[in-house]
Amino acid sequence: MFPVLYSFRRCPYAIRARYALSLLGVNVYLREVDLKRKPQALLSLGGRSSVPQLVDTEGNRYPESLDIIFWALSRVEHGLDIERIWPNESTKKNNMMAWVRYNDHIFKIWLDRYKYADRHPEYSQNYYYEKGEVFLKRLNQRLANKTYLFGENVSVADIAVFPFVRQFAGVDQKRFDESPYHHLKLWLARFLDSSLFKDIVMKKYSTWEIGQEEVVFPPSQ
Ligand SMILES: N[C@@H](CCC(=O)N[C@@H](CS)C(=O)NCC(=O)O)C(=O)O
Incomplete structure (x- = not known):
């Protein structure tokens, strides 16, 4: 089980979240959202329904791209590399x-x-x-x-x-x-x-539909 990331491929906020997840190698289930037809699963979280949003396996919600970046950093063992990205x-x-x-x-x-x-x-x-x-x-x-x-x-x-x-x-x-x-x-x-x-952050996914098999992101190369 991985946390769920609601994302939209071209959104710059979602791009920065996906970039951080990819760089750090932190896995999520990616759900590509059609902003004109947002899925009920996202809407029923309540409040804002912008993307990106992440819901972790305990149900904690990260509704902002920066929250997601800092969440991803917190998932990685703190070592020299993390210190470079976020001192x-x-x-x-x-x-x-x-x-x-x-x-x-x-x-x-x-x-x-x-x-x-x-x-x-x-x-x-x-x-x-x-x-x-x-x-x-x-x-x-x-x-x-x-x-x-x-x-x-x-x-x-x-x-x-x-x-x-x-x-x-x-x-x-x-x-x-x-x-x-x-x-x-x-x-x-x-x-x-x-x-x-090119190959990971901007990889194309079809719009997520309820009941479909979850898509692991970043994809294994
Ligand atoms: N401050 C938010 C902004 C996110 C945002 O504005 N996303 C846009 C897409 S680029 C969106 O979801 N727009 C549709 C909406 O707000 O309902 C963040 O950092 O995540």
Whole structure:
């Protein structure tokens, strides 16, 4: 028996949760959700029905992507590798969370407006691009002398942020590719070109139906 993860393949929050689970090798039963036809099993949890959500084997619920990442970290024996992803030192943790908070509470707002500019006609799409670009610039500067945001190893900050930069880039791929943010582009490509991302995190599953055989995630390679 594994915990159940309600997920949606393209959702950046779900991507970061699946990335953490895959990187750490923590197994769950993945239930792919159709957001327009959410399964009763998810709705009957009560309250919010956003994805990703995880319900562990004792029935404890983790309704936010970050909760799921920290839950996954707690499932792994604490060793050197975990320390790299999520350090013990509280100053470093706070610094990482500052990047994540900016991503979730500020960048995400501009990303949505940039992506759905037609729904926000108060300003032009370019205006929204430029608002989001502030974060691209900061990330790019940060990555000028390191491989990942906190050094040579991937950390919670990278895992939490990259799916949103991917989505921003995808709105106008040409514009992103032609932008001067070379360190950022390399950093993003390191995630997107990896087999972990392509073959595991983004593996396609059909929509979960009640009664079907559970799908173990990450899949054994
Ligand atoms: N803060 C949440 C946000 C999750 C979220 O907004 N997910 C979107 C899909 S990308 C969703 O489920 N939307 C449908 C809904 O909210 O009912 C998290 O970190 O998990």
